[in-house]
Amino acid sequence: MYASDMSTDFTHRFPLRAGRTHEACGPSALSLAFALGGYLAGTVLWICESWQSDQINPIGFASYMDPQKLLLSKVKNQADGLAVAEEALRSGAVCLVVIELYQPLSFTAGRRLQLAAQAGPTTGLCIIPEGQGNNAAETRWRCSPVFDPVPIIASQDSTLQRWEITKNKSGTLGTWDVSWDAQTRRINVVSKAA
């Protein structure tokens, strides 16, 4: 497959289908979430649990999206988080709802999120631990960083990653090597290293 084909193929997938909830797992799932937030115009609601010591760093993701666009909501447990996510998806006041999940969702919960996203319509993204996907999700992405032996631009930060669709309800699966272009704030699809 040629690089041009790959990138057109990718543009059909990447700004994730609006009005649906999607899932992302893997070490680079945050990249996908922030990149998506950068593509969409509007406020992003980020839901995380307050006991988590890991936290997102606005200075870090400022090259992906404007931190002013992000609202953080800290919840006590996953049930609260899901309630907040459902409320936000349904209201249509935000363009993207990202929720960090630590336990697998029941099918009912996943389906409820899906229906709320359709009612919005708002894009939802669940960041899940590896292998804890939910059948109600529209697509599931696995994002892992890749070591870049020869950075394209030596001065710039290398953000080479492999994004892989492992589940897709309305399309085919695929794998792309992508990197983030901080200047244009766009995803670059690079041809696979041999």
Place this chain on the structure above:
Amino acid sequence: MRKRVVSMWFPRLPSDRALRARPIETPFALIQRQGNSDRIYCVNRPAEQLGLHRGMGLSDAHAFCPNLQSSPATPQIDLRFLHMLVRWAGRYCPWVGLEGEDGLVLNIAGSAHLFGSEAAMLADIRLRLIRAGMTVRLGLADTRGAAWGLAHYGEGGAAVGATQAQIAPLPVAALRLGEKPVIALQRLGVRYIGDLIALPRATVTRRFGKEVLLRLDQALGDQPEEISPLRDPIHYGVRMTLPDPIGLSADVMAGTGRLLDRLCAKLKAQEKGARVLQLTLRRVDQANEQIELRLARPLRDAARILPLFQRMVDQVDSGYGIDQLRLEAVLVETLVVQQVNHTSPDKPHLLDDLITRIGNRIGLDNVQCFLPVDSNIPERSFITTPAADSDPAGPWGTMRLRPLRLFPPEAIAGIGSQPPQRFRWRRMHLVTGRATGPERIAPEWWSPDENWRAGLRDYWRIETMQGRRLWLFYTPQNPGWFVQGEFA
């Protein structure tokens, strides 16, 4: 109608207030810091008898009286206490005003007979204030000026029409004059008000200006002087009592809607917006159900507030029925009318309402936004604040590469100031592919931070062969390697 004015003077208001909670018999003083020294602000009676007075240095006071107890003065609380006394004095008459920082003035014309007589009323005032632990001196006269003079210098009442005779023996200072004219008058031998009255008016004006005669005329009633009662604070509360109890959630919402219309009209008239609303539902069995709605932005738009009540009204147990609804804006903020133009965002209130709804579920403080802070310390270069209290701000400069995710430093095995070739982190074996650095960050000496005890940090960006890109740091002053963040 002829005025009858009572002037109350609390000569020891601050210390009386401070000692109400813990009465003591030993000398006591309130201290205020003035310039570079502590000075006495107010003393109680035992301290006064020992010769302590206002304005004296605290160390001098201790020399006079070694067992002096003291505490800092709080003029704001004293003022608030005086306002409470104003409300209390409303039991005697509706016309109650403040007289300086330590007195009240009442116009009791027409209400004295309710207490028997003027003397009985004064006795009642005095009794109740003494019981409350307050020292008070009262003056009663036809005019405000004369009542003030009697309270401060004579303590007593002047019968109707006998004001002049009553105040004539008082010193001229009883006319509410400044220090300068009082001293000047005393030098001339005019010590008492009676002496002043006897002087020809033209010479007094020529010598002292208008002030002296103005005060004299006010005291004698030739110049009118008004008493302005304090304005009642506006109460943002409305209620509705029902002839028959209701129980359906739709009925309660309809009632709340009507109350909201009235409350919002009130808020609009004052250019205020509600921040916290409290809906009290009284049930027929006298139990109260309370709902508190915290809003992300000050609001006075009934159509927007009403749906926000829905979720909580649905959860209310109405028992045998609800027969009274009471809605109160517990916290109001100024909300001025804003010009809407084509550049203002389309539906900003959608987001505010969402924050309110989320906030009422998880706590309004837990919906946050990021604000930049000018600091090189990675974990302190931003703060999160409740989105309801502050608007998101920028700019967010990205001077250097920073990780997407930060976590508390996790120690790894490593020796020397160069990054380790191989290391173990979170049960993963990682091999360094490329290391960029170091970037040295020094702790901020002006803000002590427990986490920066180890001193300087040399930050490295490590790209591992396995793909993970980590942010490591080395502490040269206290050798050790740590992982603090992860890049994309």
